[in-house]
Amino acid sequence: MELTGAEIAIRCLQEEGVEHVFGYPGGAVLFIYDALFNQEQVKHILVRHEQAAVHAADGYARSTDKVGVALVTSGPGVTNAVTGIATAYMDSIPMVIISGQVPTHAIGEDAFQEVDAVGITRPCVKHNFLVKDVRELAGTIKKAFYLAKSGRPGPVLVDIPKDVSNTRTEFHYPSSVSVRSYNPAQHGDAGQIRQAAQLLLGAKRPMVYAGGGVILSSASQQLAELVRLLGFPCTNTLMGLGGFPATDKLSLGMLGMHGTLEANMAMQHCDVLLAVGARFDDRVIGNVEHFNQEKRKIIHIDIDPSSISKRVKVDVPIVGNVAHVLGDLLEVLRGSKQKREAKVLAPWWAQIEGWRAKNCLVYKNSDEVIKPQFVIEKLYEITHGDAFVTSDVGQHQMWAAQYYKFDKPRRWINSGGLGTMGFGLPAAMGVQLAHPDATVACVTGEGSIQMNIQELSTCRQFHLPIKIIALNNRYLGMVRQWQQFFHGNRYSESYMDALPDFVKLAEAYGHVGISIDKPSDVEPALKEAFARKDKLVFMDFKTDQTENVFPMVPGGKGLSEVILSEEL
Amino acid sequence: MRHIISLLMENEAGALSRVAGLFSARGYNIESLTVAPTEDATLSRMTIVTSGSDDVIEQINKQLNKLIEVVAVMDLSEGEHLERELMLVKVRAVGEVREEMKRMADIFRGRVIDVSDKTYTIELTGTGSKLDSFLQAIDCSLILETVRTGASGIGRGDRILK
Numbered sequence: 001m002e003l004t005g006a007e008i009a010i011r012c013l014q015e016e017g018v019e020h021v022f023g024y025p026g027g028a029v030l031f032i033y034d035a036l037f038n039q040e041q042v043k044h045i046l047v048r049h050e051q052a053a054v055h056a057a058d059g060y061a062r063s064t065d066k067v068g069v070a071l072v073t074s075g076p077g078v079t080n081a082v083t084g085i086a087t088a089y090m091d092s093i094p095m096v097i098i099s100g101q102v103p104t105h106a107i108g109e110d111a112f113q114e115v116d117a118v119g120i121t122r123p124c125v126k127h128n129f130l131v132k133d134v135r136e137l138a139g140t141i142k143k144a145f146y147l148a149k150s151g152r153p154g155p156v157l158v159d160i161p162k163d164v165s166n167t168r169t170e171f172h173y174p175s176s177v178s179v180r181s182y183n184p185a186q187h188g189d190a191g192q193i194r195q196a197a198q199l200l201l202g203a204k205r206p207m208v209y210a211g212g213g214v215i216l217s218s219a220s221q222q223l224a225e226l227v228r229l230l231g232f233p234c235t236n237t238l239m240g241l242g243g244f245p246a247t248d249k250l251s252l253g254m255l256g257m258h259g260t261l262e263a264n265m266a267m268q269h270c271d272v273l274l275a276v277g278a279r280f281d282d283r284v285i286g287n288v289e290h291f292n293q294e295k296r297k298i299i300h301i302d303i304d305p306s307s308i309s310k311r312v313k314v315d316v317p318i319v320g321n322v323a324h325v326l327g328d329l330l331e332v333l334r335g336s337k338q339k340r341e342a343k344v345l346a347p348w349w350a351q352i353e354g355w356r357a358k359n360c361l362v363y364k365n366s367d368e369v370i371k372p373q374f375v376i377e378k379l380y381e382i383t384h385g386d387a388f389v390t391s392d393v394g395q396h397q398m399w400a401a402q403y404y405k406f407d408k409p410r411r412w413i414n415s416g417g418l419g420t421m422g423f424g425l426p427a428a429m430g431v432q433l434a435h436p437d438a439t440v441a442c443v444t445g446e447g448s449i450q451m452n453i454q455e456l457s458t459c460r461q462f463h464l465p466i467k468i469i470a471l472n473n474r475y476l477g478m479v480r481q482w483q484q485f486f487h488g489n490r491y492s493e494s495y496m497d498a499l500p501d502f503v504k505l506a507e508a509y510g511h512v513g514i515s516i517d518k519p520s521d522v523e524p525a526l527k528e529a530f531a532r533k534d535k536l537v538f539m540d541f542k543t544d545q546t547e548n549v550f551p552m553v554p555g556g557k558g559l560s561e562v563i564l565s566e567e568l
Numbered sequence: 569m570r571h572i573i574s575l576l577m578e579n580e581a582g583a584l585s586r587v588a589g590l591f592s593a594r595g596y597n598i599e600s601l602t603v604a605p606t607e608d609a610t611l612s613r614m615t616i617v618t619s620g621s622d623d624v625i626e627q628i629n630k631q632l633n634k635l636i637e638v639v640a641v642m643d644l645s646e647g648e649h650l651e652r653e654l655m656l657v658k659v660r661a662v663g664e665v666r667e668e669m670k671r672m673a674d675i676f677r678g679r680v681i682d683v684s685d686k687t688y689t690i691e692l693t694g695t696g697s698k699l700d701s702f703l704q705a706i707d708c709s710l711i712l713e714t715v716r717t718g719a720s721g722i723g724r725g726d727r728i729l730k
């Protein structure tokens with residue numbers, strides 16, 4: 001039977017098993033919206049801004065291991081989506097974005113709502129397509145899903161001109177797909193894996209550094225087995241939290257700019273470093289020269305060859321899917337005759353315990369003013385460490401990462417690479433839709449939340465009982481912190497004046513709002529909020545305005561050049 | 569160090585801009601870039617002359633490979649290879665210079681492909697440095713216009729990019 005391009009697009013989504021599409025209509029996608037209207041399988045979630053559509057699809061993908069799908073119109077629809085697409089790209093999130101385009105005959109004529117979507121998104125997608133012929137539509141969408149999910153995942157945009165969505169052709173969804181120029185590695189090289197095993201077994205000061213790749217390839221099981229088998233210390237990046245259980249004794253917590261002292265020092269002083277699905281970025285290892293001052297052997301497992309030896313030279317590169325490679329490595333280690341004794345590592349662990357004993361995350365609690373760290377600790381307790389936590393960007397994000405101990409993968413959802421304020425709430429919508437019965441908390445700041453506050457309306461429409469934890473310090477806190485440390489206390493434009501009454505705002509959108517000023521009210525408020533299973537509750541915590549995030553490795557400094565809290 | 573990188577990619581609209589965009593976005597140098605379809609109409613062959621440290625060149629290779637439409641990449645300068653560039657030069661050629669110009673073109677195995685009463689247009693192929701030498705050998709005040717294609721490269725003998 002012949003179908004229109006629009007019908008084909010929706011049929012393709014059905015074939016891919018897509019449950020939710022996050023989008024916003026407009027002229028160039030009207031036929032596609034019409035096709036959506038006539039079916040029930042794919043549910044459309046109407047957001048209030050296209051950026052939120054993409055973040056929601058992103059949160060959906062991060063929390064499920066499925067491909068997120070967003071649908072936007074041409075021109076401003078696409079440009080609004082770009083921040084979301086770039087966010088997903090930086091964190092390698094599998095996503096397909098369908099955008100409308102002006103009719104093929106009008107392309108290039110500066111038609112109404114025309115932008116070069118493929119051109120604008122080119123640097124922030126894994127790949128993109130402009131479909132000029134309806135006969136290529138189904139095959140292209142199939143390819144888009146395949147590219148988004150395989151290899152190093154990423155967003156793929158499919159731009160569909162309006163006339164293409166209204167032209168008929170025979171529908172046939174390809175059962176398989178292959179792209180001759182694209183063959184991502186699966187298994188790592190066996191020789192390299194043996195060499196890695198040798199190095200690991202001979203290490204005296206080993207360290208495992210695990211990133212977002214562990215989460216993306218669903219390899220946390222294998223990682224935990226490996227770390228426990230060897231008895232090695234393990235640190236996770238901001239993107240990798242939950243990849244190894246934070247409450248395990250072998251966990252040194254997060255590393256990097258706001259990482260723990262023990263993680264950063266062990267990273268700096270280890271003799272064999274196993275990097276797994278991580279990319280040695282500037283927020284993680286700081287100054288490369290400083291990092292290279294200590295000599296160590298580095299094994300690097302990554303699906304993307306271009307991530308290997310990009311910033312730091314490695315000794316044993318292993319290109320492959322992290323889950324497969326770790327599985328193979330485990331097998332080699334288990335089969336090895338070379339047995340290691342715990343006492344070999346004893347001096348190293350003693351050194352690590354020395355750093356750990358510094359208790360670098362300690363903070364001085366107060367009876368008068370709410371400490372942001374305290375709120376996160378209580379959040380952790382009350383949700384039994386089992387919530388999905390999304391965050392925005394700033395101090396609150398770092399406190400959430402530091403004080404909420406993630407034991408499971410896909411529970412911590414944040415914009416690590418691009419650092420996009422405005423991510424938290426829409427991402428939480430995607431998470432809540434994917435896990436209707438789960439507890440979803442969005443930790444945010446009064447600055448960030450206002451970047452996509454309109455989504456409170458979407459939450460109302462779709463009954464998403466998200467718990468918003470706003471750490472309201474009346475400052476763009478992270479900016480203020482940098483200004484305090486590096487710009488002589490000149491707080492240029494970082495004070496948030498004229499804030500709305502968030503309680504009233506939440507109520508105006510049909511939700512519940514609570515304002516909390518006293519430390520003694522923190523726990524009761526959280527309890528009350530989380531007890532309201534069917535309601536979105538906006539908790540406005542008035543927190544200490546002067547609190548800073550510690551430890552801190554200033555930009556451009558080395559991992560051991562750390563600023564600790566005044567308490568230490 | 570100068571490197572000459574050869575690649576095969578899908579002959580599709582936009583493929584060139586992905587390569588060019590990659591170089592500008594990541595701050596890599598492009599000295600020259602040539603591209604045209606091959607005997608297989610679905611493939612284009614591109615030659616890029618670039619420069620950078622070994623680390624940068626390694627990244628360039630990897631990043632190019634990562635582009636979905638790139639089928640194969642080879643750093644020609646890692647082995648024996650040939651490279652040729654085409655140049656068209658329009659020179660002022662009047663009076664005694666006319667004879668001299670013709671002679672220089674002959675020495676460099678160039679050909680005069682267009683003549684007017686005041687100008688010659690000379691066609692010259694060779695390595696980039698041969699073309700440079702020609703421009704240095706003639707009186708530069710006589711040069712009216714030069715057009716160069718940038719280098720095209722190919723491996724020697726059995727070195728084949730497929």
Ligand SMILES: Cc1ncc(C[n+]2csc(CCOP(=O)(O)OP(=O)(O)O)c2C)c(N)n1
Nearest residue numbers: 394395396419421445446447448476477478
């Ligand atoms: C879209 C965007 N604009 C600007 C920034 C720069 N930035 C990083 S953190 C920050 C302050 C965030 O303030 P708030 O949301 O109140 O969180 P806090 O740091 O106070 O916890 C800013 C402006 C950013 N990350 N994203």
